[in-house]
Amino acid sequence: MTTTPTTPDPPAAPAPGAPGLPAGPVAVRLRGLVRRHRDVRALDGVDLDLATGTFTAVMGPSGSGKSTLLRCAAGLDRPTAGSVEVGGVRLDGLGERRLTLLRRDLIGFVFQSYNLLPSLTAAQNVALPLRLAGRRPSRHEVREALARVGLAGRERHRPGELSGGQCQRVAVARALITRPAVLFADEPTGALDSTTGREVLDLLRGLVDGGGQTVVMVTHDPVAAASADQVVLLVDGRVAGELRAPTAGAVAARMAALESAPTTPRERAGEEPREVSGAGRWQGPVEDRWEGPGAGPVAGTGEDTAPAGTAGAGPRVTTGAAEGAEC
Numbered sequence: 001m002t003t004t005p006t007t008p009d010p011p012a013a014p015a016p017g018a019p020g021l022p023a024g025p026v027a028v029r030l031r032g033l034v035r036r037h038r039d040v041r042a043l044d045g046v047d048l049d050l051a052t053g054t055f056t057a058v059m060g061p062s063g064s065g066k067s068t069l070l071r072c073a074a075g076l077d078r079p080t081a082g083s084v085e086v087g088g089v090r091l092d093g094l095g096e097r098r099l100t101l102l103r104r105d106l107i108g109f110v111f112q113s114y115n116l117l118p119s120l121t122a123a124q125n126v127a128l129p130l131r132l133a134g135r136r137p138s139r140h141e142v143r144e145a146l147a148r149v150g151l152a153g154r155e156r157h158r159p160g161e162l163s164g165g166q167c168q169r170v171a172v173a174r175a176l177i178t179r180p181a182v183l184f185a186d187e188p189t190g191a192l193d194s195t196t197g198r199e200v201l202d203l204l205r206g207l208v209d210g211g212g213q214t215v216v217m218v219t220h221d222p223v224a225a226a227s228a229d230q231v232v233l234l235v236d237g238r239v240a241g242e243l244r245a246p247t248a249g250a251v252a253a254r255m256a257a258l259e260s261a262p263t264t265p266r267e268r269a270g271e272e273p274r275e276v277s278g279a280g281r282w283q284g285p286v287e288d289r290w291e292g293p294g295a296g297p298v299a300g301t302g303e304d305t306a307p308a309g310t311a312g313a314g315p316r317v318t319t320g321a322a323e324g325a326e327c
């Protein structure tokens, strides 16, 4: 792995102003992170430390800056101000070429829509990042990466021959093949039904518990967030709080409280109208989907619709018991 520390302070050192610093070395460090899009401050001064080997869920109302936070932390978007450090390496202020190389070495990214190449097999999709880096991965290396996500024997399947959950697991294997310091996932279960979504969440949890991987995931789903070690809550581009050892019920209650707040500072400033129902956000009452600890009556959203992210229409080939959206 190419690592070029550019900050004088050691990455494990706690920094003042960061909320709830967990024990252990820091995998992601954000300081004073601002991302402006014309008049909108998508991120408005975020300070955050995420410890190595932990699983963090980022939640917040629609438009609160979750995806922007993830993209800036992963070097996919450039902050207007502030600093980003991943695995002890400063990403902000780098030239495009250097940033691309560091991103390839340090960061894995999983999208809601998998982003697999349909004409390539699972093995070829997984090998792609290394091939783009000019390396020819061994068959063993690729097979091992697929086995790690529970897809041994599926090497030659193309995305169209896999279920949505299996496609997402291929995407996770592809993100992990470069052994990144941090795996970022933007709504990785958003397009999956609850069964396949659970498989992907268990996979992410296992990567943290079994392999010490650091995972940062954006989600709208309190049930998904309950798989994490901690939830970071964003409102108006700022960290509004965090939950340790979250339960789905506790997360849903906090989200309901945030979303029922009369107005946000951004709305009061006239930056944008309130969005009451965003695509992909959690839309069902948590008690319908959660039976574990923390379950219980939660202030409803008044939107008794089907769970978000169920599979769309169209042909689907499933090769296992679990079904999900097609790739």
Ligand SMILES: Nc1ncnc2c1ncn2[C@@H]1O[C@H](COP(=O)(O)OP(=O)(O)OP(=O)(O)O)[C@@H](O)[C@H]1O
Binding pocket: 037, 038, 040, 041, 042, 060, 061, 062, 063, 064, 065, 066, 067, 068, 069, 272, 278, 281
């Ligand atoms: N490329 C862009 N151009 C202009 N405004 C943007 C852009 N990207 C994000 N924004 C704005 O920044 C704010 C934060 O957006 P972001 O997508 O990060 O929020 P989010 O919390 O992920 O939202 P959602 O939950 O709806 O996906 C929003 O007001 C959004 O409209």
